[in-house]
Amino acid sequence: MQHETLDTCANRPLDGALSHDPATGHPRPPRREFKSRGSFVERCPGCNLPELNCLCPYAVSAESEARVWLLTHSMEHHKPTNTGRLIRDVLPETEVFTWYRTAPDERLLALLDDARYAPFVIFPDDQPDYAERVVGIDAVAQAKGEGRIPVLILLDGTWRQARRIFRKSPYLDALPVLPLRTERLTRYRLRKPASAEHLCTAEVAAELLRQGGDADAAQALDDYFDAFNDSYAASRRFEKIETPTAAMQRLLARRGVG
Secondary structure, three states: OOOOOEOOOOOOEOOOOOOEOOOOOOEOOOOOOOOOOOOOOOEOOOOOOEHHHOOHHHOOOOOOOOEEEEEEEHHHHHOOOOOHHHHHHHOOOOEEEEEOOOOOOHHHHHHHOOOOEEEEEEOOOOOHHHHHHEOOOHHHHHHHHOOOEEEEEEEEOOHHHHHHHHHOOHHHOOOOEEOOOOOOOOOOOOOOOOOOOOOOHHHHHHHHHHHOOOHHHHHHHHHHHHHHHHHHHHHHOOOOOOOOOHHHHHHHHHOOOO
16 A cells, blocks of 8 residues: 555556646646654555554455445545455455546446446435435345346545545436444544544445345455454554454454364
8 A cells, every 4th residue: 555556557556646637637746655653664565554463364355246336535545544445355346446526537437337237325314405315225135136236335535535525526416325324333443533433434334235135245344344453453552463353263264274
């Protein structure tokens, strides 16, 4: 996540940052080096966690009927505490798009027009101006019954960033809005949420997958998130996890490690 490796588009690093403004084509100043807390810690190049508690031994993959597409704020790509990347680790068919207000991703637009998919924007139903677009989790089962692939579009960023993405992306305006309804409280310990009811991106994905019928994928993602959460928190305290947690043990069993 910290290394800027270019993909086939010469102007676009894999971490989602652009060297030129997508709207004007003007060069952008180089992004400042990541300097927040923990930036000098030795990190595993595979999982990007501190090497003290590397997550790689617990990496698993799962399949789900529903897909997840992440519309990620550009600043999130540089945060090692971002949990959206955990979804892509566990669900290989996850798509990740970087959000820019003035230049929507062309591949995302093409996929939104693809009749195979039934996309839902995951967002709270707390404002009246889009109330007619709000649907329940049964819409996911309905999409499956119609032979379409349900897609959970997660707005990956802070709550303020997610609201900006929702309001400033006209190509999302025609899509149904699926709010997460759950009594579950966040277990995320690496950033302080405004409320315990505000789940992080990986938690939201896991809960929606579970409610939509993809229980096995939801459990794998939940366990992987817990392993990430515990490993990172312990590393911040400079503590080595000597005995795998219950979630880690389930992940090892899934990998066939006795």
